[in-house]
Amino acid sequence: MIWSVSWRNVWRNKTRSMVIITAIALGVFAGVYTIAFMFGWINQRINAVINTEISHIQVHHPEYIETNDAHDYIPDIKTIQSAAENKTQVKAASSRVLSTCMISSAETGSGLQLVGINPEKEQQVTNLHEKLIEGNYFEETKKNQLVIGKKLADKLKVKLRSKVVVTLTEMDGTLTGGAFRITGIYQTANSEYDERKAFVRASDLKNLIKIDENAGHELAILLNENNMEQKVADQLKAEFSNLEVMSWLEIMPDMKMMNESMNLMMYIFVVIILLALGFGIVNTMLMVILERIKEIGMLMAIGMNKVRIFTMIVLETIYLSLTGGVIGIALAVVLTAITGKTGLNLSLWAEGLNSLGFDAVIYPEIGFDAVIVVTLLVILTGVIAAIYPARKAIKLKPADALRIEM
Amino acid sequence: MKIVELKNLVKIYDDSEVKVKAVDNINLSFEEGDFAAIVGPSGSGKTTLLNLLGGLDTPTEGEIVVNGTDIGDLSSSELINFRLQNIGFVFQAYNLIPVLTAKENVEFIMELQGKKRKERSQRSMELLSAVGLKERVHSRPSRLSGGQQQRVAVARALASKPKFVLADEPTANLDSKSTETLLDIMEKLNKEEKITFIFSTHDQRVVKKAHRVITVEDGHVVSDEKRK
Numbered sequence: 222m223i224w225s226v227s228w229r230n231v232w233r234n235k236t237r238s239m240v241i242i243t244a245i246a247l248g249v250f251a252g253v254y255t256i257a258f259m260f261g262w263i264n265q266r267i268n269a270v271i272n273t274e275i276s277h278i279q280v281h282h283p284e285y286i287e288t289n290d291a292h293d294y295i296p297d298i299k300t301i302q303s304a305a306e307n308k309t310q311v312k313a314a315s316s317r318v319l320s321t322c323m324i325s326s327a328e329t330g331s332g333l334q335l336v337g338i339n340p341e342k343e344q345q346v347t348n349l350h351e352k353l354i355e356g357n358y359f360e361e362t363k364k365n366q367l368v369i370g371k372k373l374a375d376k377l378k379v380k381l382r383s384k385v386v387v388t389l390t391e392m393d394g395t396l397t398g399g400a401f402r403i404t405g406i407y408q409t410a411n412s413e414y415d416e417r418k419a420f421v422r423a424s425d426l427k428n429l430i431k432i433d434e435n436a437g438h439e440l441a442i443l444l445n446e447n448n449m450e451q452k453v454a455d456q457l458k459a460e461f462s463n464l465e466v467m468s469w470l471e472i473m474p475d476m477k478m479m480n481e482s483m484n485l486m487m488y489i490f491v492v493i494i495l496l497a498l499g500f501g502i503v504n505t506m507l508m509v510i511l512e513r514i515k516e517i518g519m520l521m522a523i524g525m526n527k528v529r530i531f532t533m534i535v536l537e538t539i540y541l542s543l544t545g546g547v548i549g550i551a552l553a554v555v556l557t558a559i560t561g562k563t564g565l566n567l568s569l570w571a572e573g574l575n576s577l578g579f580d581a582v583i584y585p586e587i588g589f590d591a592v593i594v595v596t597l598l599v600i601l602t603g604v605i606a607a608i609y610p611a612r613k614a615i616k617l618k619p620a621d622a623l624r625i626e627m
Numbered sequence: 628m629k630i631v632e633l634k635n636l637v638k639i640y641d642d643s644e645v646k647v648k649a650v651d652n653i654n655l656s657f658e659e660g661d662f663a664a665i666v667g668p669s670g671s672g673k674t675t676l677l678n679l680l681g682g683l684d685t686p687t688e689g690e691i692v693v694n695g696t697d698i699g700d701l702s703s704s705e706l707i708n709f710r711l712q713n714i715g716f717v718f719q720a721y722n723l724i725p726v727l728t729a730k731e732n733v734e735f736i737m738e739l740q741g742k743k744r745k746e747r748s749q750r751s752m753e754l755l756s757a758v759g760l761k762e763r764v765h766s767r768p769s770r771l772s773g774g775q776q777q778r779v780a781v782a783r784a785l786a787s788k789p790k791f792v793l794a795d796e797p798t799a800n801l802d803s804k805s806t807e808t809l810l811d812i813m814e815k816l817n818k819e820e821k822i823t824f825i826f827s828t829h830d831q832r833v834v835k836k837a838h839r840v841i842t843v844e845d846g847h848v849v850s851d852e853k854r855k
Contacts, residue, residue: 222731222738229726519722522683524711524739524787526704620683623718624674 223529227536230509231544238541241505245545245599246552248498252491253553253595257585259487261561263480265410265580270476272348273409275469276315276441277450280305280457283465285438286472291320291392291430298437301461305442310453312445313345316437318426322389324369324419326377333373333417335387337426346443349407349420356381356405365425367401370415371408379403391431399429410580412572491595495602498542502603506538506610517614518622527615534611535604542603543596550592550599557585630790630823631680632656636689638675638846649675650686651846657791657825662817664826664837672846673827674795680825681714681793682706694790711739715784715792719799721776723768729755729779730764736786754782758812774805781813791823798830810836 231238271277280301282293295301298316305314318337323330340359344350349368350358359366367385369377379385381403388398401421409415427434444453450468457466470477510517520530564582567574571581638650649672657663665673678684679691682698690697693713701709710716723732733751742750755764758778760771768776777797784792794813798806814836816822826833834840842850 222727222735226724226726226735233726515720515722516724519716519718520724521707522681522710522716523736523783524707526707529739618684620678623683623722 223533224536227533228540230533230537231540234509234512237505237508241501241541242545242548244501245498245542246549248494249546249549249595249599250552250556251549252494253550253587253592254556254585255490256487256591256595257553257557257561257587258565258583259483260587260591261585262579262583263483264586265584266578267476267480269410269578269580270469270473271443271447273352274347274411274414275472276346277444277447278305278442278454278457278466278468279472280440280442280461281438281465281467283463286465286467289321291390291432291438294318294432294436294438295440295464296433297435298440299435301440301464304460305440305457308453308456310444310446310449312443313342314440314442315339315342315346316423317343317439317441318423318430318432318436319438320389320426320430322387324373324377325386325388326379326383328378329376331373331376331416333419335389335426336418336420337423338420339423343420346441349409352407352409353405354408356403358405359422361404363402365399365401365421366404367419367421368405368407369403369419370412370417371406372412372415373417373419374403374406376416381406387429389430391429393431397429399425401425410575411578412575413578488594491598495598498545499602499606502538502542502606503609505541506534506607507613509537510534510610510614514617514622514625517617518619518625521617521619522623530615531611534614535607538607538610539600539603542599542606546596546599550595554587554592557587560585628659629656630659630694631825632690632692633680634690634692636676636679636691637687638672638679638684639687648846650679652689653843653846653848655841655848655851657823659790659823660817660821661791661823661825661839662814662837663824663839663841664828664834665841665843666828666834667843669829671843673843675846676843677793677795677825677827681716682710711736711787713790715787715789717777717780717784717792717794717797719796721768721773721780721800723776723779723783725768728765728767729760729771729775729782732768732779733782733786736783740787750786751782754785755779757816758782759808772805774801774808777801777805777809778812781809781816785816785822791825794824794826794828796828796830797826798828798833803832806830806832 282295285293302314302316305311315338320335322333322335324333354371358368383403384400385403386398386400391397444450454466454468517530561584564584566582568581574581633653633655636650636653640647640649665676667673679686686699690699698706698709724735727735730751733754734747737747737750755761758781760775760778763771763775798809801809810833813824817824838854840852841848
């Protein structure tokens, strides 16, 4: 009956309870929706890193990451590719030839990394083909097709079908060049990537730099599911100890740090909100105790022990907190579901966001685990906020409490 | 049979500036089936005496022996349990739990005692019928008159099957008709079920009904009159 008495006590002063429940609901809503927004934001960036820029795992010559030197290649990359593709966790693998080069249009020039790919394989690993805003993704049979980023196209002042000249060095160090026609222009959320990467067929690039047919600089591996990258990377490391096998988290440690620190920051943010709400709850419960001194005195007099009185007040506080918390969480989940589909358009800040690699349209999302954590934090807030008022209540002496004139 | 015995009872309130001897060496005992009123002017010590009898306050000196137990020796948590099992309370301002119905108020104390649901329900119905509130069992206190609330309080006080019931000015907030009804019910319970009632009161209507009248002045018992 104590559970029932506590619940009914919450609704004795409806106005006061509704005020504090509304405050809790708004605070929790703000906290949970902020978490959803940040999760969506970070996850979009992680998805872009995995699906567009890096894939789950990359394999290089041990020196390549340091030197970026075309001589640091993997001689028989096809063997590594086959070994990777044979793993059940691997969805697809794509080998690439890389070359740092100068690209020149009639107007100007720019430095970039030319990525030689096998388009059919690459489409299974990256989603760059979905990011095309003009032209096509190596659909023509002609040689020397080039797919470049919009930012680079704007910088070079070139359009689709424009011709550009690429200057690079052959494997023997001889300076060479080739004319390419722009057949596709892509745009990702990362403007720096768009400016620094251009794609050609691997065969065209291999001919140009005169590298062996079976050689390659990079093997990008996409897995069937996230969170398996370290396990698969470790397996490949064991198999190919002479190569550098890195997961995306190792290639971009800043992303890992950002992800972890953002998670921590979000929970700190929620804890600060709940701490502020906690003081409001303490204040409300102190008023409740003050109003009910006589009643608490009576309960003690008739034989309700201190543990039960303490429990009654803690339960009352938890009900108050949880009601507000559940309303706040429900509102946040509903809004997350809606904006998770429609997206939140931050195009006013698109340039700044894109330069950091973030999309300008954010799709908030929230995991069940975050909802559980926030719910537990709300309950914990209720329990902690109840301790002081409940202690005050159990310290009352029944004879004194009954004598008080309300 | 003696159910309560007060031996050389002294209660001094000492708030560091003033010392007040509210109860001064009282020796008193109550028998099973007593229907006693403690009377006296305001400040005479009757509420203090009632609080000491009920274990709501502890004596400065002396003993309060209830059914062979000196309640002065009990710790505060033991005292709470002792009150739950042995003493029924009726307060001047009824002091029912406002969020519970009449039946739930009566059942509440039995739940504290750990009684089973069926037993609680049956006894609460019997008691509420006995105080004439069979039709109002599902009403909350705010829906009941003062007299009805006090009758629920009496039912609640009896729910735990106490050794005796302490009633502090039970009729102070009631009109004549409600007072008469309440006193008739308590007298009937006293007569038929041998339930011991000890009142502190100013109310002459209560004094008239009481079978024993103890007059307290300045912390002393000045008279102890047994009528029947």
